[in-house]
Amino acid sequence: MKRARLRTDSANGAIVAAALEPDNTPEMETTVEGDTIETTLERERTGGLRSTVDDYVVNLSVAERIVRIANDHDTQHNDTA
Template sequence: MRRAALRTTHASPEAAAVVAGAVEPDNTDSMTTRVDGDAVVTTIEREATGGLHSSVDDYVVNLTVADRLVDAGRPAAGRDDATAADDADGTTADTPIDRTEPTDDQTDTTHDTHE
């Protein structure tokens, strides 16, 4: 059995709970997700290394999208409601996001792989 434990930190415990709630429905039977303070911890177990790699890749994509949406919905310090949807990079909620570029978010996607 191959196992990967992924721990990502988020802006607050509330943000972590929202992110975990967003990614958990996509979990397979080989995945568990929990919230630990401001972190989301997901463990993935698969028989083969290739399957583990695919599951981790899929999870990280889902996690990145969920975290970005949580960030987009959080008011930025010093902004009024009219500009609260502005991202840190200066785009607004109406600006298309180019998903082919790596995101510049603050999600810590470090993980440990155990064999």
């Protein structure tokens, strides 16, 4: 079994991890501690692991971007209220 562990400091770990959870497979395990997300991925072959890591990183990037935009919008909204 091939394994990769990804550790990411996040804009909001719990929200980002929850956004990624529907795409997780049984071979993926994610934990959140504060705003740090740690995901372990396992696959039988290196090529499959690489594909899964690539997909995960793209999804993570999108989720992080959305959380940052929402946080910026909330901050701007509260500044004008």
